[in-house]
Amino acid sequence: MRAVRTNHAWAARIRPRNNGRTRALRLLLALCALPAVFATATPAHAADPASVTRAAYLADRLRENPVHVTDQLPREVPRSTAPDFARLAKKTGVPTYVLVLPMQSSTDGKQLLGAVHDRLGRDGLYVLIEGTGVAEATAYGVRAPADAAVTVTQYELAYDAGPLLSFERFVDVIAQGEEKAASRAEAAREKYRDEEPAEMYIGPSDRQNQSFLTGILLTGVPLSILLLSAFARRGRTAKPALRLLVPGAALLSAAAIALTAPVVFDETTSSAARPPTPAEMSARVERVAAGLKQDPVYADPESPRVLDARQLDRLHERIRDFRRSDGGGPVYVSLVPQTPESESAGDAELFAAAVHAKVGGKGVYVVADPDDGTIDVYNHGLRLDSDHLSFDLPDSLTLGDSRADEADDHLLGERLDTLMTFLDETPRTDRPQSEPAPAAAPRAADENTLPALYSTDFWPGLLVGAFAALLMSSLVAGVTWIVRSLLRRHSPVPEPFDRLPFTAPTEPSTSYLRRTAYAELTALSAEFTDPDDRGGRAWDHLDAALLLVDGDPGRARHPGVDPATLVAVIVLARAGRAALTGRAANLCCGVNPLHGPATHRHHVRVSPEGVARRLLPVCEPCRDTAVAEPGGIPGRLLKLPDPALGNTRLPYYDMTDGPLTAVPDGIGRLVDKVRETAGVH
Template sequence: MGDTSGADARRPPRGGAPTRAAALILAVLGVLLLLCGAGGASAAPDSGSGPGTGSDEGGAAPPVSQSVRLADALRADPVYVTDQLPRVVPRSTAPAFAALAKTTGVPTYVLVLPDHGGSGDALLGTVHDRLGRDGLYVEVDDMGVAAAKAFGVRAPADDARTIALYALPYDAGPLRSFRVFTEAIASGPARAAHRADQLEKKYGNTGREVAPDYIDSTDRANQSFLTGIALTCLPLSVLLIGWFLRARRHRTRARGAVGGGGAGGGAGGGGGAGVTLAKGGRPPGKPDGRSTRKGAQGAQGAKDGRGAEDRTVRGGRVRALLPESAAALLLVLGIVLLAPQLFDQTTDSAASPPTRADLTARVDRVAAGLRQGAVYTDPESPQVLDAARLAELRRKIAAFRTGPIRLAVVPQLPDDESAGESEAFVTAVHARLAADGGGAPGTDAGKGSGGLYVVADPLSGDIDVYDYGLPLDDLRLTLDLPMAIAYDRSDDASDDNHLGDRLDQLMAYIAKVPHAAADPSSGPDQPPEAVSAHKLPGLFHGDFFPGLFVGAFGAAVLVGLTAAGTGTGAALRRRAGRGPRRAAVAEPPSRASTAYLAQAARRETDALATRFAAAAPDAPHRDTAWDCLDTAMLLLGDHDGDGDGREGEGHDGDGRDAGARAAESAAATVLAQAGLAALAGRPYLHCCTVNPLHGAAATGGAATDAAGPSDRVPSARRAAARAGHRCDGCRAAAARGPDALDRRRLFLPGPHGSWRPYEEASGPLPTARDGIARLIAGTREYTHVQ
């Protein structure tokens, strides 16, 4: 042809201009023919009609392209929802998408597809070209609106997509994202542009985002664990720490609370019972005989009533624990009732629960495709195998004589019906194919439903092989499958993950796998489990129970820390110069129990006896200390014979009521305090009249005569004096008001759980208002009468 053309070119032309015009026309026609041929060749892969499985009778038909398949779907319905995302976008939600699409005011075409990793705008442009209709084209993936493009209509697609991106949390879901998108489209270009600009400034490059709406099962497990900890740690901490602090305060007061309130507390070192008094000569005017014998028995005799006191102590402690127990119970009820209100999430996703049809749609589609041919390629996904590669694979599959090979080029996604588990997917396809009777006659699909199932993911490039009944070594096909075949290990990036080359390598590898006994039960031949309705586990479930044990341990740790802290604080106060007895002393209570008063009387009297025995015969105020000790032991000695039993409610074994014994113990304590103060060189004539257990009065009126009875002083003067005999604490309380002073007044136990002022008690205690000398005289009169 080249020689002929050259010869013709050298010939002289015939006909002049017409000949040149004809040649030019022929040249233009030739170029057009070449262009048409090239266009037809390039369009061949996207052409064709049919199911898109690449399976004609001759096995040479190319697969239907992704854009053609999607354009055909939109031609039938302007909203297309994939069957590959039933866990987040079930196909049953298509009517909801369609209803929202109608609110935009322009023709809207919606594609709900898996994330294919490519350009959404490019896909929408190709689909628009194939469909040939103007309108708003929107692609939605498992996260929300992925791409939007307007063709021939006026719609703020970009601004609406920006609004849907930034105005919602990442877990809002595709349907809610599309709703916000359509609302932005319907609002108009100006308003959409303004809101998009605001959101982009707020969230665009700031790293900020809208807080998520949902939690997952891990978050619920953490909530359950925290609830369990709170349910045991908080109530037990209140109960145990309250018990510890009360016990510590009780021990502190029992060791010397009363002594700390007066002058004797710091002086007494705390003696023991059974101290032998060595009084160097009996001072004149002191009673002998009965008084001395009672003094020698005083410390030991007080022990005879301890049975009743122990019962009182136990009852008091039980009553003392009632506030902590009530608080702990309220905490338990509060946590049980409020925790479900605080952690009120019930679902882990915005997705609608899928129906059974949603979960089986893709399995049915793939099984139907494999029934018609040995190779099925997903028409919704990018086509990674061209016609030549498909033809070569079919040829190799047909040449394999051991049994059928079924190849499914289908994505395996976390949100599909099998949760991305290819084995569960193959199991469901195999079961469906078996129910349909296996491969259709007259096709290359093979007989029955058994054989080798190969799953190739066109998005990730992963390849999995499962054997259903062929006599092959299964380990060589699963665990020993070469990594270069199972995964794309190539260094050079490729859109198709070199899937065609690796499938060719797989076919060559399968041909070399040694035979073994057939295993018809290979793989779990069960359909995939139904998806739950995105419900979260209950709050009192799972990790809630380990949290209970951790909470109990935490309560024990808090109690230990409290004990360590209080002990360390006491030690630091002692080291700072405060006496060890003073650091541990608390102010005497205004409502003192019988047991408390008895313990205080024993300790203070024993302390006075010890100090008195150690004092020099000529020590100052020794006679005053002896008078106090002698009369205090008279009161304690009168408890001799008190048994554990009771003759009646509120009575001791000797018939005296508990209030009288409490008053005697209080009077003995006041006398012991005065004696300790006298030995320490700080004698006082009057104790605090608000609460005699407070010790010496800091202020007062005229003192009564220690040598004579107080009735020599007119009653008006005595009342005025008593009103002024107060300790420092009561003096400060009086300045705050009468209520503050009344809270410090001493009350003693009365009948049937009542309390009465100490001034109304029987015995010598009320005479303490008139001074220590009057209390000594009154005690001697009282004990001699008894």
Template sequence: MGRAVRLILLTLVLVLAGPAPAFAGEGEGQVSRSAYLARQLAENPVYVSDQVPRAVPRSAAPLFARAAARLDVPTYLMVLPSDGLGVNDEALLASVHDRLGKDGVYVVLGEDGIYGAAAAYGVRASAGEAMRAAQYELPGDAGAVAAFDRFVEVLDSGEAAARADAAARAYRRGEDPADRYPSRTDRNNQSFVTGALMSGSALAVVLCGWHVVRRGERRRDGTAAAPRERRTDLSTSPSSSGRSAARGPSPVRPARRRPTPRVALVLAGAVTATLVGVGGHVVCDETRSDAGPPPTAQDLRARVERVAAGLRESPFYADPESPAVFDAAEQRQLRDRLAELDVPVYVAALPVVTEDACAGDERLLAERLHDELGQDGVFVVADSTGSGRITVSNYGARLDEAALYRLPDEVENSTEAVWEAEDRLLPERLTALFAHIEKAPQGPPGEPYYDPEPAPDAAAEDLLPPLVSEDFWPGLTVIGPLAAVLLLGVTAVVLGLAGLRSPTRAGAAAGARTSTGGARGTTAGPPSPGSGAPAPDRPTPGWLRRTLHAELGDLGTVFDAEGPALPADVRKRVWSCLDAARLLVDEDGDHRLDRDADPLELACALTLVRAGAHAARARSVRHADVPCPLNPLHGPATARHRVRLPGAAQATRTPVCAHCRDELASGRPAVDLMLRLPPPDGGSAVRYDELDGPVQLFDTDTEDLVDDIREYLGVH
């Protein structure tokens, strides 16, 4: 009996206590939302809202299901519009779990993957920590698919709490991950920079390279110190007019051809532009600006079909998967009020987001609802989770359009009270709208206030334009060339500040370095007759070219200015030295030293120039017949000393220059004083008399040297 009494008393307590309390934060409308979502999960554990197809189409559900299958516990996922998630995500999960009545991991995500929550019911899993780690570890544009995939990976790792804490600390330090996908603005910037780099780098290579080449040529050839106007034109020489006719074809060596750096620089510029273009396509290889897969046509129709089906049942439709704005009593009142109107009015209260099929255009949504429903009337779209804006479109209802579209202030959403209210005062404002429609005078069948623009192509709007498009051309044609010219100016200034000097002075400095123990020379010779530059024992090809160019120009200027006043034999000697030197190292007759002239040829020409300069100064050829046999670059032999020349059986009293005489008198061996030149094919310098060549300097007087050069070149 006692047990029966206790059962009766417990039954009375339960009856008197009434229904169980609702979940925290859950009202009557919230129960309807939870019940609706629970029914969807009962059919499929992955539910993707049809309201955000541009970001997460419903056809992407298999991607989520594939990720969820990696977990060992039942997983239930809801992807809903972020605007509709609200602040009670965990309360929503608890309510849906209660309605569904199944244990497992419950997850709700916004369409962007940034907002969401997770909880475990009846299973051991750190779902909340795994969600927090996924949100911190991923960039903001990762998307819902990547966010859920990362959530599953973190949860399955068993280190959810540690990873969440580490990611949160990194985020607070400002080490948030970079975006995965470029926007269209980013692509425009990429196109602009690629175009500018292509033209700028190519022109910079050509312009700056040509500038550096020209500066280098001036340094080598001495054009800075000996301007072109100072160089004697061979046509002014006594026999230059007949030289071409007098020259026969050379049986010894072909005519020299100067390489053209312009072609090489242009090719280098083209290669640079090509490499930049290819590199730009490799680096900027993204094709989409969003993570979401493209929606199908059915994805884009799904919400319109769902809402239109609801409007067929009732002219007032409140989105069941969004937070409740109207309770049951308010919905009944609004439906009753609609039934009292003389014209058909259809109301759709739902989220209006840019990721929906209509790209956030309420008037386009109204047009599609009208087409799907197939009924004329006034279509009203109320944004239930965002701005609370109410949009009215008339499709065929007989109302005066001017009066209909002049909405009263109490319908608009511009007041502070509307924005402060959580429900945006939609029940009251819709009631005011119905009263406004009721008062509107009759008129012809109405039309929308304006025809909405078609929605952007959802499958193509996230495709990035090609890299060569839009802002590529301004960068290619304007900014790149300007940058190249600016770089050319900077290069010129930097090279100028670096102290690029004239060839004559550079040659003197080079010779001075050589004479003071540089790697290529040991002892300075006497000042050269033409320019005062020293004559090193081991001159470099560059020193020979620079010095020859400068002294050749100087001697030509002297001959032009003072030739008529010179004695006949001196004038003949100066001209023959000048002419032979030019024939040897300027076969093209373009007043520039041939690039393929080898060191021995350059030394021969410089020896002749210095012999001619000495004769012009001395106004006599008596001491200009024999160059110094130890180093012909020292000039004519004006003294004598006992010396054993290579190949001689014994030392003899031999003509040498004053410098070599002094060195020999100090006890220095003759072999150390001899001129050494690098072979034409490179390598260490050897004594000049050991070099093979058509012209021999050793033990040769000036007149014989001139004749040898003319014979070698086939000039008679």
């Protein structure tokens, strides 16, 4: 409204000579002020400055090209697919504007499309594709059944159909017209209300199963024919023709299986994604690095703004002060989402290392995710204690607390300011320190390519098939195997420890924990025969485990011991046995302590609702799940029964304040916690 105030101030200094001229002058001033009023009015669909800024950037991209494909999803939607989206968009019959963006939990699709339309100022069909499919669509000034088309794509297609096929189905429904589109949407809603469409692609594990089955059939069927015919001929004299027929049938069956299997199992890819080019894989890193060379704080323009002007100025001031401090240096803050579909496969450490390589300067590289609110910090070349940065950062800073989870901006401005204070107080070292080179992300070209059918588990399948055929040659062996299986299944006595599998159920029964704890502790006590080992690590583990059961391994089988204590006994006993064999590991998997030793520390999602995460040590399978499918981690958490809550099960670290809560901090801390609880020093 600055223009309006200026005109009014200018008019106040003019003395009217007569009423007619005064009225004319006022009318002229009012007309002059109207453009300023409309220019500064807030659009109806842009509710806050952050969404306006994001909408303005996206509107500029659509002004250049009606299809904008983000550079943040090269593993799922390479930017080279933009011409395909444009070709499909022409089939709608109306001007169509397409935005392909990362999926973000805080995004209101309709509000974003409305704000972009207001900024672009062009009528047409606006479509938002988030990650794997059409998420939202709105028609402005044109007739198009946008809502019905979105409903059809979301109900008719499997989740792995891919964004291009999803948009193609969307366009087909738009072309049908409003009446047919509405009818098709209702039919899709009714058909798939209680069931999901079948998946369109298989994964690597499915291919391994196919290879394994092919190998079993390729040896099992021919050998079974030969062995069964031998049983049938026992004691009889067969004709020469019959003796040739059986090997021929076996050979023919093997050939039929070998030729048919590739036709039946003809899948070659595990996703609809196309392999990206090297340029597409490096585009986002280069964009962020170029921005950081101009400004030490880079906010992703495709994401909602999480820092207001005051917070941004404050962060710049803190960064300048740290750079001038003793032992300080540059700080580069990237406010960029980290998704599994990105070039770094969602690994913030890998992303920071790539950005550091492009920026080319030493400094502290901070990766703050505006979507889930996590903050990761990496030192590259400054005289800072990297261990302090890695292990002493509080969870409330890196992951946020309940207040941060509830806030749209995850309180990133406040938490980044706290981070700068933490950096100021970080101990300095004599020499510069740097993070070790992270493991490379999976190659995008190979990530969605299935292995050949005659590879991986095909070779073990050949052996299993031969073994299965041999089993059928002996009825006695088969009966013996069945009897042993039944006895083993129904026997209440646990098997000896050397045959006890390291199973890791997520919701173990109390009886299972009692049997396993007793077997583990008994085995450790029996193996600990050298008195010279007292005082060593194995002895510490045995001593702590015995403290939990009052020195009597048999007490582990009594009803008085709670499930959390039983899990602690199992973890300590297994760690002790590993120490006796020289395979000691200090960290145990924090997702499920029954998984065994941990190999990494990783921020993992611990709740199916929200984005709450914890930094936990994880075993190799849990790390793979955390990177490839973060939402699968809550299902792998060890949940124990709480007698106070009936049948309710809680994560092991939430249901007790006993020693088991120390598991994420290492076996050594678990031993100390047990001794502290027992009053032993």
